Amino acid sequence: MTGVVVVGASAAGLSVAETLRRQGFDGRITLIGDEPELPYDRPPLSKEILSGRWPDERVWLRDEAAIAGLELDLRLGVRADGVDPAAKTVTLADGVMVSYENLVIATGVRPRWLPGTEGVPGVHVLRTLADARALKVLLAQEPRLVIVGAGFLGAEVASVARTAGAQVTLVSDLDAPLADVLGQDLGELLIGAHREHGVEVVTGVLVEQVLTAGGRAAGVRLADGRTVEADAVLVSIGSVPNVEWLAGSGIEFGNGVLCDEFCQAGPGVWAAGDVASWRHPALGARLRIEHRTNAAEQGMAVARNILAGGDPVPFAPVPYIWSDQYDLKIQIYGLPRGADRFALTEGSVDERSLVGVYGKDDRVCAAVGINKIRAVRAARALVATPTSWDAAFHREGTTI
Structure with missing residues (x-):
């Protein structure tokens, strides 16, 4: 070779x-x-x-x-x-x-841009070190910031921006942001944390247009006709x-x-x-x-x-995701999307400290931990080794 x-x-x-x-x-x-x-x-x-x-x-x-x-x-x-x-x-x-x-x-x-927004001053994405540098300069000014998209990246930036003193509006086309990945209860937990920290969360509506004034971003117009004024817009839509x-x-x-x-x-x-x-x-x-x-x-x-050479090995990892938002550390092993049942194995939603598992087709397909680093690592074994729901818990899970 x-x-x-x-x-x-x-x-x-x-x-x-x-x-x-x-x-x-x-x-x-x-x-x-x-x-x-x-x-x-x-x-x-x-x-x-x-x-x-x-x-x-x-x-x-x-x-x-x-x-x-x-x-x-x-x-x-x-x-x-x-x-x-x-x-x-x-x-x-x-x-x-x-x-x-x-x-x-x-x-x-x-990053995927909203149509017509690439290159517009005041419209940001976050993928590169240069993007992060530009956004950090912006946050030092404690701006009014609209974040389009409430996935993990948009939510992480919202938490950092709000902590830095920015006025943050988080806009999602989903009625329950993050619920498509984590389920309704945990999705509401995370969005609730943003609201408690002063983030305005707007759900169930698309951003129709980024508004400009003087050649710079000045806010967004939503599909229902509402407008949100801003000094800058972060696009985080995939x-x-x-x-x-x-x-x-x-x-x-x-x-x-x-x-x-x-x-x-x-x-x-x-x-x-x-x-x-x-x-x-x-x-x-x-x-x-x-x-x-x-x-x-x-x-x-x-x-x-x-x-x-002629003896390759299949690549079969346990998918792993993590996200830090305020004082919450979220860790996910496996693929929870599409799960048909969910059960907590430790902690509670009210405590915002928990381990939960997801099931699909009578098998454990994912495990999630919020502020439970060691415990969720132990739950990873249920995902790594194909495990039936009943064999894992000997009890019925809660349907989500």
């Missing part, structure tokens, strides 16, 4: 490179990233960086010396524009062509996989790069991290997971499978 090209200087991409070196690979590894930054961690952007608790360099996944020690052909600040699997080359935006024996696609995702550069290559993509259970998208082509859509052998479903733990684990799995 003469060379591995990793497109995406991300947590997943760096995990591929580090694992290859740890496993004894001494060939060329080219790591390509479209940002000028060293590979960095994204979850702290909406928490520690935005709040100012961390300096920017603390989000680096490795310092300069550690990166140098990997002996990479490191190409930062340049994007990949295309790939030719027949010739086994990647073309960069600066015209350079890089050859590979194995290609790993780790290009991640980008993301789009970065796959367009693969057009015409023959590599299959749609909602991500389409891979098999080994994370392989074709001969000598692999994917890892937020952009990878792979068949999870234990769950019997195609997944694409946008979370930090999965990125690192999938990067390691891809590296090992590259080195395994």
